[in-house]
Amino acid sequence: MPDTVPVPPEAGCHPPDFSHAAAASPAALLGLVSGLRDCVAAEAAAVLAGWGDRVExxxxxxxAANFADYLALRRHDLRPLQTALMPWGLSSLGRCEGRVRANLDAVAAALAAIAGAPRPGDFPGPRRYxxxxxxLARNAVELFGPRPDGPRQVRILVTLPPEAATDPALMRRLVQAGTDAVRINCAHDGxxxxxxxxxxxxxxxAATGRRVRVLMDLAGPKVRTGSVLTPAGDRRIGIGDPLLLTAAARFPRRDAPLHQATCTIPAVLACARPGHRVFIDDGRVGAVVTAAGPDGLLLRVEHAPPDGHRLKPEKGLNFPDTELGLAALTDDDRADLDFVAAHADLIGYSFVQSAEDVHALQEELRRRRPDDWRRLGLVAKIETPRAVRNLPGIIVAAAGRQPFGIMIARGDLAVELGFERTAEMQEEILWLAEAAHVPVIWATQVLETLVKKGLPTRGEMTDAAMASRAECVMLNKGEHVAEAVAALDRLLGRMAGHQMKKTPRLRALLSW
Incomplete structure (x- = not known):
């Protein structure tokens, strides 16, 4: 079953022409908005029908109905209409994610009043609006627990270090500082x-009187460098250098003057073709495949630091142009699920890329907890271009059966999509999630310098402030993570007075 449901031509519509909306009268604008609403209704009905019985x-x-409305609405370029509505004191279409049909109804009713025309349907009223x-607030409570005390509305999630298993005082400091949920990475420990x-x-x-949710993150298939062999006297790789990624257990060209690395999942190398890009170590090295053969892939480095980069084992490999054919659930994940399904409140799903991946995990949960698996929260980590393309299907497959949230895994996403597109894509993921009333976790290197070194950078503080538009923010492990939790608690509390999702809140400004 396809993840994205195309709108069949017979179910579509002829959308209004907004090109001359700027000069339109209120009566003409009313016709445009009413036509848009009818078009959205028809296209959304087709999308819902395509989802069939997945919304259980x-x-x-x-x-789901609002999500279908939003997907239909965003098929159209609404910029001319937005501009035309502004002089009349109208248009919050740019902030309609959570209430598409009600927003269109409210704009149409206001235009009708201005034009002295009959109201086209019911005014939505505050409750429906x-x-x-x-x-969304209810779903966030179901997933992450009650809203924190005080002004902060966004939850704080902390990745636990290995020391959390042996240092009870560390856990108390985290909870006292304001941690709402903890993350256990199943790629480590046991x-x-x-x-x-x-x-x-x-x-x-028990010591603090606070309940904290547990997110256990399945590792998924980890494509990494294995052993590394460097040419004599040349330990760093730079732009223009050749690199052999080999599927062999031993280096096939041990005496060749080129860098070589084995791959932890050798089968993926057979999927790449000349011209495909390969990124190594979180994108620090970027290369392109120049040849594929029985030894593996021969690459040419096209991006590296000015002084080169030292290749190391156990560093991530990303193939953004290649369909790797990897299952999201590995045998190790299935073994870990025996513990995870019994102890976690939330399950993080790495490398999920399709509705079929979601169904595979749900079947594993059903086998382990046949009576109540639907009570377990599921968090999909969106970290590849394919996951982005299939996001509507992933949302429906997961939220249609159990509590669901999305983690924007910005590290892998930046490498896979390109750093220049990361900001744009994290916005679009936020919009789609809000339209489906699905909570979002803003993840990857939030306040990273503060967590590691005890002092944040200005850019990190701005990024953390932007994270206030999500329902949860994740901090990584580090020596100063408790201080980072406390700082983030204060920052998010202040931002709650200024921002609600995409909508600025006009709190009195008292700085002048």
């Missing part, structure tokens, strides 16, 4: 250590 969960039905905000982390968390909860 009653709590998601209203959200703000229903999307209530649904069930014994995870159990001790959770036990220490329960002790911190």
């Amino acid at each position: 969960r009653r709590a998601f039905r209203l959200s 703000f229903r999307g905000e209530r649904l 069930p014994d250590a995870w159990g001790r982390m959770i036990a220490n968390l329960r002790g911190a909860e």
